[in-house]
Amino acid sequence: MKTGFFAALAALALIGGTGAPALAGDGGTNADGAPDGPSFEITANHVGISVPDLDASIAWYHRMLGFDLVRKMTKDANPKMVFALIRRGNFNLELFQVDNSRAMPAYRFDPTADLYVHGIKHLAFEVKDAVAASNELKAKGAKILLGPVVGPRTTYVFIADNSGIPFELIQFKGE
8 A cells, every 4th residue: 555545534533623524614604695504504413324134234233333223124025135234322234235245345355455446435324433443353353454544633444244345443532
């Protein structure tokens, strides 16, 4: 891997500040006098992840990250889909398994290589201590893909779930 990738990831992590930004309009106006941003509030609800083995993923996210099963459903259509809503705190993951689905392309397992393809790149969970969290997950058998990368404002690490799908743990150290 090229060192430029690590620099790009570190720069992205530095943009984050100390937490998630507000998602509603600030009430200002743009140059045309039109409202700047939406007039409605939004709240993050869930991220959907396609997995090859739903039950194994439910168990992995519970054991490794503390997500609990809310409900499991089946859509008997063509193709058949089984999906589950899992939750930790006020955040949901929607895991789904679809008959005859295709495996994720190999490059997507590398969080740095995937930056070159448009689209959503990864899911990130904020933690108080990214190094300690990654050590705990590694001790439980999780695969560490990248890091921990320790910087002055953030520390982050990329982990693979049981299907190899990467996600990030990030620690913000304040301003």
